[in-house]
Amino acid sequence: MIVHEIISEGIKVDEQMQVAAIINKLSNSWKEFQKGLRHKQSELSIVNLMARLQIEEEARKQDKKNEALANNTHANDANSHQGNRNANGNGAKVNFLTSNDSAPKG
Incomplete structure (x- = not known):
C-alpha cells in the first residue's frame, strides 16, 4: 500500500x-524460504x-494435510493394537468357551 501511495505521488520505486521489501515482511515461519529468495x-x-509465494503456501498446506x-493414521493404528490386548495387556489370545464348545479334557 505504501508503494502505491509513493507511485501515486509520481515517485518511481525500483x-x-x-x-x-515484500521478502523482508514475510513472517518468521518463512525464514528458510526468505533466505532462499x-x-x-x-x-x-x-x-x-x-x-x-503461492507455490510455497500450497506446499505448506499440503504438508500440513499430510x-x-x-x-x-498413527493414532488409529495405536488404538487398534491396544484393542487387541487382553486384560493383562500382553496381547495374548484369550479363548472364551461358548455354550456350544466343550471344555478341554485332561
Missing part, C-alpha cells in the same frame, strides 16, 4: 526494492515472487 542469482519480478493424516 521493482527490486519492492521485491526485497535472498540468495537467488537472478532478479525476481513481483509477478514471479507472487507465484513463488502430517495430520499421518498423525491420524
Whole structure:
C-alpha cells in the first residue's frame, strides 16, 4: 500500500526494492524460504515472487494435510493394537468357551 501511495505521488520505486521489501515482511515461519529468495542469482519480478509465494503456501498446506493424516493414521493404528490386548495387556489370545464348545479334557 505504501508503494502505491509513493507511485501515486509520481515517485518511481525500483521493482527490486519492492521485491526485497515484500521478502523482508514475510513472517518468521518463512525464514528458510526468505533466505532462499535472498540468495537467488537472478532478479525476481513481483509477478514471479507472487507465484513463488503461492507455490510455497500450497506446499505448506499440503504438508500440513499430510502430517495430520499421518498423525491420524498413527493414532488409529495405536488404538487398534491396544484393542487387541487382553486384560493383562500382553496381547495374548484369550479363548472364551461358548455354550456350544466343550471344555478341554485332561
